[in-house]
Amino acid sequence: DIQMTQSPSSLSASVGDRVTITCRASQGISNYLAWYQQKPGKVPKLLIYAASTLQSGVPSRFSGSGSETDFTLTISSLQPEDVATYYCQKYSNAPFTFGPGTKVDVK
């Protein structure tokens, strides 16, 4: 099975900072990659699919890029409401494995 890793596992940044999270697949997955945001105690929310397509209603400060094995989620200007854990998920073939998550805090 294809394994998904994320880095860093956690980060703390200031409001307005640019934040980048990396997701890596152990084999190529084309662009079958999604990003989710899970705020504390809440249900996960789809942010980006097909590696770089912003889900409807998601603020434009979120963006995704990458293909095959290396992907990034960028928050261009971190806001207090972005405190959450972010997960990547591959869906090129079953199992549709999630990454281990990156916890984002605001300093």
Next chain:
Amino acid sequence: EVHLVQSGTEVKKPGESLKISCKASGYSFTSYWLGWVRQMPGKGLEWMGFIYPDDSDTRYSPSFQGQVTISADKSNRTAYLQWSSLKASDTAMYYCARHKEWEYVYDAFEIWGQGTMVTVSS
């Protein structure tokens, strides 16, 4: 409006059986893949498997194959996740979630249920 409404909190003993549900509304239930995701306390998301309700085509993660059963009832627009013999390690929040695109198997989860907390303790 599209909704997935899950059944309520469960507290069970090891060895007991359990079936939790996910009722869909606001869309064509038979035309979208619907999956289940586990989240153990303080841990990350784990993809368990999914089902296409129209023909009950079901795929499981190897980690969950043989441990749970995913099913769907078209007449009730409801998907299910069941265990025949619970273990303490099954204690977790379980989410159902629907794929984004109609009929598309290789897809992200766009719509999520509110989660069902299952606690297994003697």
